[in-house]
Amino acid sequence: MPARLLTGAPVVEDLHREIETRLATLSPDAPRPTLALLVPEDPSARAYAKAIRKQFTKLNLNIRAIWLEETASEAEFVRLVKQLGDDASITGILALQPLPRSIPRLLLANLIPPEKDVDGVSFAQQGRLALGQPDIAPSTPLGGLLLLRHYGIEIAGHHAVVIGRSPVVGRPLALLLLAADATVTICHSRTPNLAEMTRQADILLTAAGHPRLVTADMVKPGAVVVDFGVSVIDGQLVGDVDPAVRERASALTPVPGGTGPVTTAVLACNLLHLAGLWPDWPPR
CATH class of the missing domain: 3.40.50.720 (NAD(P)-binding Rossmann-like Domain)
Incomplete structure (x- = not known):
C-alpha cells in the first residue's frame, strides 16, 4: 500500500486559526507585529520571501522587506542589523540565506538581538535549544x-x-x-x-x-x-x-x-511569541 501523504495544509490551517485568535486580542489602534525580512539576490531566497509575504499578508502581519545586494559589505550589513535591532517598530528580524559572500556566516548569529531573533539563529537562542529550553526554535x-x-x-x-x-x-x-x-x-x-x-x-x-x-x-x-x-x-x-x-x-x-x-506558518507563530502574544510558544 502506498505511503500516507503527510500534507502541510491542515497543520497550517490549525496554526493560522490560533494566530488569528491571538491577534484579535490587540486593540484596533495597536501596532501589528512586524517582520524585517532581509532578502539576498539568490532566486531560492526570493521565492521563499514571496511565500512568507503571501502567508503574512493573509494573516495581516506586517513585513518590511529589505533587499541585500550581492555587493553589500560586512560593515553595511552590521549597520543595517543594528539599526533594525534598535527600531522599536520591528518585532523580529529574519535574514534569508545565502547571505552575500562578503558576510561571514557566523556574523548573524553574533549580531542579531535574541529578543528579535525570529528563527532561532542567534548564539543565545541556539544555546537555549541545546539545553532543551528553547525560547525560539528554528x-x-x-x-x-x-x-x-x-x-x-x-x-x-x-x-x-x-x-x-x-x-x-x-x-x-x-x-x-x-x-x-x-x-x-x-x-x-x-x-x-x-x-x-x-x-x-x-x-x-x-x-x-x-x-x-x-x-x-x-x-x-x-x-x-x-x-x-x-x-x-x-x-x-x-x-x-x-x-x-x-x-x-x-x-x-x-x-x-x-x-x-508549515515552516512559514511557524515563522509567524515565532513572531507572535516575540511580540508577547503567545507566551507558551513553542509547544513542549
Whole structure:
C-alpha cells in the first residue's frame, strides 16, 4: 500500500486559526507585529520571501522587506542589523540565506538581538535549544515535528535518523527530536554507508538539499519519511526523497506541499511569541 501523504495544509490551517485568535486580542489602534525580512539576490531566497509575504499578508502581519545586494559589505550589513535591532517598530528580524559572500556566516548569529531573533539563529537562542529550553526554535525543524504531531506519529522511544547537519535544519532538528525522547542519529556528507544507517530509522528526516538522494532501498519498510529538501529540476520543485519511496514507507511528506508551508506558518507563530502574544510558544 502506498505511503500516507503527510500534507502541510491542515497543520497550517490549525496554526493560522490560533494566530488569528491571538491577534484579535490587540486593540484596533495597536501596532501589528512586524517582520524585517532581509532578502539576498539568490532566486531560492526570493521565492521563499514571496511565500512568507503571501502567508503574512493573509494573516495581516506586517513585513518590511529589505533587499541585500550581492555587493553589500560586512560593515553595511552590521549597520543595517543594528539599526533594525534598535527600531522599536520591528518585532523580529529574519535574514534569508545565502547571505552575500562578503558576510561571514557566523556574523548573524553574533549580531542579531535574541529578543528579535525570529528563527532561532542567534548564539543565545541556539544555546537555549541545546539545553532543551528553547525560547525560539528554528521554524523549519519545529514545523516538521508539529506536522508529525498533527498526524499522531509517535516520536518518543523511536529511532530517528537525520540526514544533514546544518545549523538551520539538521542540527536543531536533532536537538528537538532528542527533547521529544527519540533516539537520534545524525548523518551527513562524510557518513560512510549512509544506506546502512537510514535503513535503521523508524523516522527518517532528510535535509540534505540533494535531489532524490533517498531511494526506496534506503528506507526500512513502514518507516515515516520527512523530506525538508527543496531543489529545482527542469523548473519543478523536488525533494531529497525519490518518489519510489512512497511504495516502501508508511507515511511521507510531499514536496511541494509538505514541510514548506508549515515552516512559514511557524515563522509567524515565532513572531507572535516575540511580540508577547503567545507566551507558551513553542509547544513542549
